[in-house]
Every structure is written in structure tokens, then in C-alpha cells.
Amino acid sequence: MSALLLAGAGLAKLWSPVPTRAALYAVGLPSATAAVVALALVEIAIAASVVVIGGVAPALLLAAAYAGFAGFVLVGRERLASCGCFGRTDTAPGPIHVAFNGIVAATAALSVLDAVPAIDDVLADQPWAGVPFVALVVL
Secondary structure (H helix, E strand, O other): OHHHHHHHHHHHHHHOOHHHHHHHHHOOOOOOHHHHHHHHHHHHHHHHHHHHOOOHHHHHHHHHHHHHHHHHHHHHOOOOOOOOOOOOOOOOOOHHHHHHHHHHHHHHHHHHHHOOOOHHHHHHOOHHHHHHHHHHHHO
16 A cells, blocks of 8 residues: 555656655755656656565665655755645645654565565455455555
8 A cells, every 4th residue: 555655646746746846945955847757756666666576675665765755854844844745735744744654664664574475466366356456455
């Protein structure tokens, strides 16, 4: 689920990069539209690797991404009107953002103890070719 959330955040940044540009600018990071697009594409690639490939390396990349988000909010908490996560500016980042990102990072890091399977392996073990499983995940 955290990979799907990351993919959604990447797609939102592609759709509306301005809030992320403002957040990056506020903390002194490169804030050109190209930087936001690159960040979004990396988020989507990490999410896709978790879902399609599975295993240790994608799980660690997911953990690193969420740890980076937690650090970003911690560093910029005084200067951020929005984290720019989903292409909207209506939510100021705070302790809940840091806690959520930290918990997801820790969970992803711990998942390497029992490697995350690729989606085709998961679907192979599901009834009806995994259609109900996929429908519930999407829902």
C-alpha cells in the first residue's frame, strides 16, 4: 500500500508540480519544474519496482524514500506551508507527517527480513487469478 501511495504522490507531482516546487524552494533545494518531474519519476519508479520486482532492494529504496520525506518535513517544518506531496497546498506538514513517514520507512526496512514478493507471485497464490485481490487493493 505504501508503494501505491508513493506512486500516487509521484503522479500528483507530475499533474501539479507548483506546490512541490514551492516546498523545495522553501528549504533551499533545487526547485525547477524539471527537479519536481525528476523526483516524481523516481517516486513512480520506486513504487513500480516494489510492486513488479519485489525483494530487498526495492523495499530498501521505499524505506529510503519515506525516511527522506520524514527528514524533509523535519528540516523544513518552520518554512513549509505545504510539503507538496500530492500537488496540493491545503495541508501544512507537521508531526503526523513525520510520524507517518517514519513508520512507513521502518516498516519497509523491516520487510527485508521477509522479502516482499513480486506482484506475479502474489497473484499466483490468489483465487480467481487475483482479480478480487487487485480490486480490493485498488479500492
